[in-house]
Amino acid sequence: MNMQVAKNTVITLDYHVKDPDGEVVDEGREPLVYLHGGYDDIFPKIEEALQGKKIGESVQIKLQPDEAFGEYDAEMVQIEPRKDFPKELQVGMQFEGGPEDGGEDDFVIYRVTDIADDKVVLDGNHPLAGMALVFTCTVTAIRPASEEEVEHGHVHNPDDDGETCH
Structure with missing residues (x-):
C-alpha cells in the first residue's frame, strides 16, 4: 500500500531539531506521532511540508521563532x-x-x-523561545486515523481505551 501523508492520517516521524548554527537542540529519541490535517498537533509549517510525502521521504524545515515556540517574552x-x-x-x-x-x-x-x-x-518562556529552529523529519509510518481520533483531533495510544482522553 503506497500511502501518502494526507488529512486524517496518523504519521510517525523520526525527527531531530538543530538551531541555525547546527547545534542539536532535540535529538528526537522518541518518534513523533501526530494526526495530520490541521489539528494543531504539530507546527503548521511542518505539516504543510509533509503533505503528500510517502514513507521514507524526508523534509527539512526552518521555523522562525514565531512559527515554533514563540518570541522570547x-x-x-x-x-x-x-x-x-x-x-x-x-x-x-x-x-x-x-x-x-x-x-x-x-x-x-x-x-x-x-x-x-x-x-x-x-x-516562563519555553527553553526554545526566541530561537529559529531547523527540523529534519523523516516519515516512518502512515496509517489511516480512526474515527475516534479524527473526532478528538489527536492520536490515541494503542493501549489507551479512550477513557483518558480529554
Whole structure:
C-alpha cells in the first residue's frame, strides 16, 4: 500500500531539531506521532511540508521563532524571594506557576535560571523561545486515523481505551 501523508492520517516521524548554527537542540529519541490535517498537533509549517510525502521521504524545515515556540517574552521572567522555594534549589529546576489572575488552564512552567543570595530568577518562556529552529523529519509510518481520533483531533495510544482522553 503506497500511502501518502494526507488529512486524517496518523504519521510517525523520526525527527531531530538543530538551531541555525547546527547545534542539536532535540535529538528526537522518541518518534513523533501526530494526526495530520490541521489539528494543531504539530507546527503548521511542518505539516504543510509533509503533505503528500510517502514513507521514507524526508523534509527539512526552518521555523522562525514565531512559527515554533514563540518570541522570547521578557515579561515571562519573574524574580521571587529565595525563601519561597525549597531548600534544595538548583538552576534548571521547574515549577508550575499560574498568573495572578489567570484561570486554571493558564499555568506556566517556570524554569529556575538564576539563584542569587535571596532572590530566584524564574523564566516562563519555553527553553526554545526566541530561537529559529531547523527540523529534519523523516516519515516512518502512515496509517489511516480512526474515527475516534479524527473526532478528538489527536492520536490515541494503542493501549489507551479512550477513557483518558480529554
